[in-house]
Amino acid sequence: MPEESLDTVIHAPARLRIVATLATLGPGDEIAFPRLRALLDMTAGNLSTHLRKLEDAGYVAVTKTHEGRTPVTYLKLTDSGRAAFRAYQAALADLLKGAGT
Amino acid sequence: MSTDHGTPSDSRGVESRDDGAELDAAARLRLIDEQQRRARSGLDPDSRLLYGAWGVAWLAGYLAMWFTSRDGSDPAAWAGWTLAGLIVAAMVLTMVHSIGRSRGTRGVSSRTGAMYGWGWFLGFVTMWAVLNGMIRAGLTDGAVIAVAANGIACLIVGLMYLGGGMVFQDTGLYVLGVWMLLTAAVATLVGLPGTNLVMALMGGGGFLVAGAVTAVVVHPRRQAGAHA
Numbered sequence: 001m002p003e004e005s006l007d008t009v010i011h012a013p014a015r016l017r018i019v020a021t022l023a024t025l026g027p028g029d030e031i032a033f034p035r036l037r038a039l040l041d042m043t044a045g046n047l048s049t050h051l052r053k054l055e056d057a058g059y060v061a062v063t064k065t066h067e068g069r070t071p072v073t074y075l076k077l078t079d080s081g082r083a084a085f086r087a088y089q090a091a092l093a094d095l096l097k098g099a100g101t
Numbered sequence: 102m103s104t105d106h107g108t109p110s111d112s113r114g115v116e117s118r119d120d121g122a123e124l125d126a127a128a129r130l131r132l133i134d135e136q137q138r139r140a141r142s143g144l145d146p147d148s149r150l151l152y153g154a155w156g157v158a159w160l161a162g163y164l165a166m167w168f169t170s171r172d173g174s175d176p177a178a179w180a181g182w183t184l185a186g187l188i189v190a191a192m193v194l195t196m197v198h199s200i201g202r203s204r205g206t207r208g209v210s211s212r213t214g215a216m217y218g219w220g221w222f223l224g225f226v227t228m229w230a231v232l233n234g235m236i237r238a239g240l241t242d243g244a245v246i247a248v249a250a251n252g253i254a255c256l257i258v259g260l261m262y263l264g265g266g267m268v269f270q271d272t273g274l275y276v277l278g279v280w281m282l283l284t285a286a287v288a289t290l291v292g293l294p295g296t297n298l299v300m301a302l303m304g305g306g307g308f309l310v311a312g313a314v315t316a317v318v319v320h321p322r323r324q325a326g327a328h329a
Contacts, residue, residue: 013124013132020133021140028209035205039143040136074207089133095126 006095009057010088014042015050019059019085022077030063030074051075059084144206146199149320152312154194158187160305167297175243176297213268220264224257244293251296255285255304273311273319280307 010019021039025031031039037047054060059081063074077085124132162184169177199218203211232250240246259281266275284307288299 013129016129016132017136020136024137024140024144025206026208026210029206029211030208032205032207039140076208089130092126092130096130 006091007084007088009053009059010084012050014046015054016088018047018050018054019077019081019088022060022075023082023085025076027077027079027082030076033073033075036075054081057081057084144202146202149312149316150198151195152308152315154191156305156308156312158184158191158305159308160301162187163297163301163305167294167301170294170297173294217261217265217268221257221261224261225254228253228257248289248293248296251300252285252289255281255288255300258304259283259285273314277307277311 010016017040018036021036022031033044033047037044040047042050051060051062055062059078061076061078063076065072065074162180165180165183166176169180196218199214203214228250231253232246235249236246240249259278262274262278262281264278266272266278281304284299284303287303288296291299
């Protein structure tokens, strides 16, 4: 399998780490932006940039809400984001198998 | 912790591939593994810690109760306070730890966790009411109250773990629940002062074994993630 077949949205290591982290949550779960940022150890600006791209691709759903007076942003992987991550992992496994033979 | 994969270079566009082109498939799979491991250890409660805390609390607390009452007398006041203090400490640790790990998340899992947590609270509040009712109905024998209190408490623990095992699909937790029900039965049937020794060894010991099994078998497997 050629490397070009890999999903370019997930391919950037920063976005791969973001998607991998969101994939550890259950399908019905969301995580607040600061918590996600801490798990990834990324800067807020950097994380926002990558999340926007993932959102544009339909892989991440963003919910902006208020808790008391504080605005909170929740992130979750969409069904298609979860499917894309699974396909990406399978493609990597195939590449690895191809390299081994 | 210095893995700065978020290079600004890939802010140029989705199709920009130069930022990660040097990573091969194996390195990418490792990257996924490492990040998911880190996410899980940040989000999931550490069962080893919680089992350990409850194991120590039951073992030390009930051993103190048994030690000061093994000749058939009432347990010493200090033993009662030790047990109560250790239980409260384990409870506070469990709540602070679990709430801390689920901080900043919402949805099905945190709702399930909250319902499970409230289940414990409701169970023990009801136990307090039941014991109170029994005392009002004329139960005055301290030994009977003690045996009933330990038996009911251990029954609640066992049933809650059965429920947890079902909800979280955690076989280990379910097995611990069965063990706690067995502990409740044996502790009650043995009677004082043996009740306290059974609670210490079977109950506290059960927690510690569960913690050890989690540390040695379950934890490394769970950390390794879903895809082998």
